Amino acid sequence: MALHGKIETTLELKSSAEKFYKVWRSQSFHVPKHASKHIQGVDIHAGDWETAGSIRIWQYTIGGKAGVFKEEVSFDDENKIITLNGLEGDVMKIYKVYRPVWQLTPKGSGCLAKLTIEYEKLHPEVPVPEIYVDLMVHMTKDIDEALSTE
Template sequence: MAGVKVKMETEVELKASADKFYSIFSSQAHQVPNATPDIIQGVEVHEGDWKTHGSVKLWKYTVETTEGNAEVFKEKVELDDANRTVSFVGVEGDVMKYYKTFKPTFQLTPKGDGCLAKLTIEYEKLRADVPPPDKYFTMMFKMTKDVDAHLVKA
C-alpha cells in the first residue's frame, strides 16, 4: 500500500566483532567495494566526509548480480555510535523511483567473539503496485556476509 511505512528485518550472526563491522560502515565505506566487488562497485563522498553523521555518499552497485542491474543510491548517513547503528537515508537514486522513503539500517550487537547484525529496511512505496524491496534486502544480506568474510580474513 502506498502511504504506509513498512519495515523488513532479519538478524544474522557474524564472525567479525561488532566494532570492526560498525567501523566499516560508519567510517570506512570506501572499503566496502573491496569486500563485495560483485555487489558494490564504488562509494563516493558527496558532502561531508567518510565518518561524520549527516555526510552524503553515492553508492554504485549491482542488484541481482546474475541479471547485472547497475544502480546508484545517494544516501545521508545517520550514526549512533553508542548502539553501533548505521542508517542510510535515501536521498536520490534508482530505489527512489519506487519508494517515497527508503532507509536500510545495520545494528551490531557484540556476541561472543563475533556479533549479531540486525538488518532492517524501512520504506514507503510511491504507488500501490510497487513490490516490496525484497531484492534490496537480499542484496543487503549478501553484502553483510561478504563484508564479514572480508573482515575475518583481514
C-alpha cells in the same frame, strides 16, 4: 495494501560488532573492495567518510542491473547503528522513503547484525523491497568474510 513498512532479518557474523561497525563508521570506502560483486564504488558527495550527515553516492548491481543510490548517513555509536537515509537514485524512483539500517550487537567473539529497511512505496503496486534486503545480506556476509580473514 500498506504503502509503508519495515522488512528485517538477522545474521550472525564472525566479525566483532566494533570491527564491523568501524567499516561503516569511518571506512565505508572499503565496502566496494569487500563486496565487489554487489558494490562497484562509493564516493563522497558532501562531508567526509566519518561525519554523520555526510552524503555518499553508491554504485551497485542488483539482479544483474547497475544502480545508483545517494544517501545521507547517520550513526548511533552507543548502540552501533548505521542508518542510510535515501535521497536520490534508482531505488528512489519507486520508494518515497528508503532507509537501510544495520544494528550490531556483540555475541561471543562475533556479533548479530540486524538488517532493516524502512520504506514507503510511491504506489501500491511497488513490491516490498525484498531484493534490497537480499543485497544487504550479501554485502554484509561479504564484508564479514573479508574482515574475518584480515
